Amino acid sequence: MNVVGFSFIKNAILYDYPIKEAILSVIPICDEFVIAVGKSEDDTLALIQSIASPKIRILETAWDDNLREGGRVLAVETDKAFQAVSSKADWCFYIQGDEVIHEKYHANIVKAMQTYKNDNEVDGLLFKYVHFYGSYDYVATSSGWYKNEIRVIKNNKNIYSFRDAQGFRKDQNQKLKVVSIDASVYHYGWVKPPASMQAKQRTFQKLWHNDEWVAQHVADSSEFDYTGIDVLEKFKGNHPLVMRERIAKYNWNFERDISQNKYVPDQKLRYFFLFSL
Numbered sequence: 098m099n100v101v102g103f104s105f106i107k108n109a110i111l112y113d114y115p116i117k118e119a120i121l122s123v124i125p126i127c128d129e130f131v132i133a134v135g136k137s138e139d140d141t142l143a144l145i146q147s148i149a150s151p152k153i154r155i156l157e158t159a160w161d162d163n164l165r166e167g168g169r170v171l172a173v174e175t176d177k178a179f180q181a182v183s184s185k186a187d188w189c190f191y192i193q194g195d196e197v198i199h200e201k202y203h204a205n206i207v208k209a210m211q212t213y214k215n216d217n218e219v220d221g222l223l224f225k226y227v228h229f230y231g232s233y234d235y236v237a238t239s240s241g242w243y244k245n246e247i248r249v250i251k252n253n254k255n256i257y258s259f260r261d262a263q264g265f266r267k268d269q270n271q272k273l274k275v276v277s278i279d280a281s282v283y284h285y286g287w288v289k290p291p292a293s294m295q296a297k298q299r300t301f302q303k304l305w306h307n308d309e310w311v312a313q314h315v316a317d318s319s320e321f322d323y324t325g326i327d328v329l330e331k332f333k334g335n336h337p338l339v340m341r342e343r344i345a346k347y348n349w350n351f352e353r354d355i356s357q358n359k360y361v362p363d364q365k366l367r368y369f370f371l372f373s374l
Contacts, residue, residue, distance in 0.1 A: 098214055101186040101252070102127040105174035105262075106194045107135030107160060109144055112300070113293040114194040115285055116141075117148060118339040122198040123190050124150055126207055133178040135160045156181055168261025175258035186252040187214055193262070195286035196248075199337040202280035209278045210249065220256065220273035221265065222249035225281040229288045231323040231351040233336060233344050237287070239328040247275055248282060283337060290349055291320035323351055328358045 102123045109116045120130055133156045134142050145155055158177055164170040175191070182189050188210045192198065198206075206222070213219040223245050230237040247265050250256050256273065259266045265273055289297065298315050336344060 098188070098211060099186045100127045100188045100190060100210065101182045102130035102190040102192060103132070103175075103178040103182055104130075104192050104194065105133040105135065105158075105171070105178055106141060106145070107174075108137045108139055108300075109141040109194060110139040111137070111141075111293075112297040113289045115197060115340065115343055116194040117144060118197050118337070118343060119192045119194055120145075120148060120153070121150075121339045122200070122337055123192050124152055125200070126203050127152060127190055128186075129154060129183070131156065131178045131181050133158045133174050133181075135174060154181070171262035172258035172260060175262045179256075179258070180254065182252060184252070189250050189252050191248050191250065191265075192282075195284060197283045197285060197337050197340055199281070199283060200339075205278060205280050206249065209276065209280075213276060218274055219276055220251050220253065220267060221247045221275045222280075223275040223277045224248045225277075226284055227281050227332075228284045228286075229332065230326060230329060231288065231353065232349075233285075233288055233340075233347060234332055235329045235351070235353055236332050237326065237328065238330050245277070246282070247273060283340075285340075289321075291323065294321035294323075295319060326353075329353050329355055331355065 102120070104116070104119065106114060106116045108114075120132065124130055130150070130153050132145055132153060134145055136157070136159050142155070142157065145153070156177060158174060160170050160174065162170075164173055179189060179191075190206075209222055213222070224247070225245055226243060228237045228242045229235065243263070246263060250265055250273065253267065256265050256267045258264075267273055287294070295318060298321060302315055
């Protein structure tokens, strides 16, 4: 069985993406990893080149600013990496720049890939999600956060990245046939230094909305306000080994009295846009 990981990234250092940890978290169960590195304003390319693994193959790309509406450019970059995967691969493991797989799930993932490798009724594997927020000690649990996504797909080039690269479709907008597996993606996109989080908000919301919308909905502040969240719970597990060094460098304060949790219905639509980053 041949497995190839794939992803895309741009400005990973500027916006504090754990892309190195993301790649390292799946490399042990991949035969190769294809990463599309967009032309950046920082040393993202050097960061990826610093990963000591012969499995990594880098594609240097340029993002098309004309595809900013609806986050379409993210899907295009995802497809560049996927299309570069060799035909010898059976499965393709997709991981985004702020997602990490805990090593405790590796055996389950490999078993599922072996089980469904020759099953033509299965296009992909569906993962559960753990969304960290504010710090590495809290997870967001309200209904506004997505619960599942496809992260392993068959090497079928009729499959393509859907909308803003959150999921996949095939042929003429057909949903993939997937199997849910006992494995979770740890999503760290909302655990960043407040200044980095605010900078990301200003830049990445422009991939979905026009400048007027961004001016109205993204606060004119140097730091992101993490207090405007409705429901959080304490994280009771442990983090992936590849995240330990990053977590040790955690240097901002975020505490939440979870007894004050309160779901606010009229925020649900706002969450839909924010949490699709």
